[in-house]
Amino acid sequence: MSAGLVRGVLALESSLIDRVASGRGLGKVLATATTVLALGCAAYGMAMGLWRSPLQSLSAGLKLPALFLATAALTAGLDVVLCGLLRARIRPAQALTASVLAMAILGSVLGSLAPVAAFVSTQASPPQGAASLPTSHWLLTAHVVVLGVAGIIAVSRLRGLLDALIPDTAIARRVLWAWMVTHGVVGAQMSWVLRPFVGNPTLPVRVLRSRPWEGSFFEAVFDMTVARMGPVGPLVIVMLLLGVVVVVASHLDPPIEAFEITPQHIALRRRGARAGFEVPLSSICDVSRESAGVRIHWIMPGRLERSTELLRLASQEEARAAFERIAWASGARRGYRAPS
Amino acid sequence: MLALGAMVVVGLVVASFSGGAQLFVVPLKLCLGLGLCALLCLPSLYVFSSVAGAGQSVRETALALAMGVALIGVLLVALAPVTWLFSQSTDDPLVMGALHVVALVVSATVGVRLVAKVMHALNGRTIAGIRGWGIMFIVVMLQMTTTLRPLVGPFDGVVPPERMFFLEHWAAPAGGDARR
Incomplete structure (x- = not known):
């Protein structure tokens, strides 16, 4: 893993895009991107768990890279199939490399923010049972916002990469949105399975919850919206999602x-x-x-x-x-x- | 060095409100705080600018940040006579704390703009995302003022008695006697 290649991954340099487009030496690019992803996510994961305890920090430092690597592995086949269905005409290795490169950018952004996240974690009020629940919710929300921002940066870079790989922009955008949906759904469920990351101050520190496979992220969101907004909560969420779909669909085919x-x-x-x-x-x-x-x-x-x-x-x-x-x-x- | 020298001066002005041990502790705390802020935010500045397509090295990024930090120090020194004037005419630490925070935010905003301009000069084009990074840098600085408290109030030990987020600290100034 050379420093030049790491920098190429971070900046998504034109030489790297050309390399992916030509399909030469993709194994090395893939290995570098995976390493950057794992290290960046490990650093941020450790910062996430630092508030609760050193064990939680270690556990989250292992689980956050695992979350993204598992998401990449579980969606790899679907990414390739979607490229074929959407007529993207890129090779499976190119599709996989593009997908992991985007995740590596996300990992590098998270890794660079790890010192700040660690600082905030060590400065927030320490966990003291139920009284600290608002702090844990606040921290979790802040981390979700940071992950969202890192995701947006990664998607914007992936868009440029796909535009370079796929001549027809309309197809490139369809692939981008299809990947975003699949990665989002799988990533959300993986985050549910691998929870907790910040740690609940009312529960003992554990690597995983006692029944990690029970329930799902989406059921939890459904229950939460019903609890907060009543029976119309899920309807509001569905309407919002439909609005997003309409906006996206109207921008899929640039003239x-x-x-x-x-x-x-x-x-x-x-x-x-x-x-x-x-x-x-x-x-x-x-x-x-x-x-x-x-x-x-x-x-x-x-x-x-x-x-x-x-x-x-x-x-x-x-x-x-x-x-x-x-x-x-x-x-x-x-x-x-x-x-x- | 310019930034550290400036922070010593600013620290003396801030500490002049309470006097005593604070005259020695606050300049040290401000130097340490500004240095820590720069260290914490340097990786994100490098990665954010690289992701946005900038080509400068880590050393050049550190120099750009050092220039911004030095400007923050110079601006705070320039504002020091104004804050000193207020510190002599009021005995309310809340007012003084708010005044120092305003001065810090204004100086930091100008400092971040300088960092963006240096990045522009290094790369020959505007680098997107520096403003977003700047917001984070300012938030880290504000948190540092809470971490290193008390800065304005009387000396209460080098390490603060409890961990607290800066918004939490600001929200309860009456109970916490505004030890900013």
Whole structure:
């Protein structure tokens, strides 16, 4: 594990992205990322448990890296399958490396915050039975916020990495959201199984609860919302989640910002994308005009799925000109549909 | 060295409110506190900036932070005559504590801005996330003022009798006689 590679992981340098994109030497990258993840999470875990007792600190220092490593291991197969289903066209090793690299960034952020977390843990009122429950809840909330911030940073870096690996930004975003959901669900349940991390001051210090597999994180959230907000609590949570899903869905497919017709392809680039992607003219099976836009449909050779994309233009005249150029270039005049 | 010298001066001004043993203890506590804050926050500054795409080394990051800390010290020294003036006209440690905290937050904000500017100069572009890191740095400094208490009030031992979070400490100033 070289210092240069560690720095490359932290900064997600372009040389490292190129290495992942080319698929060369991924084993070394994976090993470095896993080490960074384990060390960073161990440091933060120790800081989390420091408030309760040295044993809790040691236990959380082992459990926090275990949580993330287990999440990575349990979701590895699903990550690869999702890439295939979403047509990401990246190799399993690349998908796994990208996923672990994002977690390594999360681990490095957590590790860097460990001294501050340890300082706060040693300065909070010491655990003294039930009287210290508010302090333990406060500390736990603060740690959850820190984990959330570290997760957001990691996801933003993963987004850049996926954009570099997957030419079509829309597919890259679908993969990103799919991974976030799977990692979030599995990670939340793993945190339930491996609890406690901060430690309950009314219970004796233990590495794991007496029945760690009993119940689930989501049942606990359900019970808590019912207890705090009454029977409408879960409904409120579901409505909030649905709102998030709607917002996410509306941002999954950024529109095509530019296109260029070459002798063999149409090069398309989405808004906000670092790079474009190409559609072979020979694979275009239908072209139609829609008001101030042109819709193209294509089927890649050897594939079953039909893809479609709407090119938005500034005016109907521009749309008519673009339609003529694409239809002529692709020979797909049979797909012509006059605008209503 | 500039920061440490400045903190000695600031410590003397802060301690002038109570006098006695505090004149020796508070400057030492402030030097130690500022140094500890910088040490605690250096790893996160390096990692946050690296994750944001900065390319400077750990040494350069430490230098950028040292410049920010030195500026905080200089600003606190510049504000010292104002705080000293108030310390001579009031005998309420709450008022003095609040005044010192305001001076600290203002100085720290300017210091964090300098750190961001140095990072910009080192990398040729703005590094995202420094402001977020700055908030954490200021929170750590505020906690340090509680950890090292009493700073304004009379001498009550070098180590505080109980652990306490700074918001907790501020929320109960009457009971705790504001030993900030």
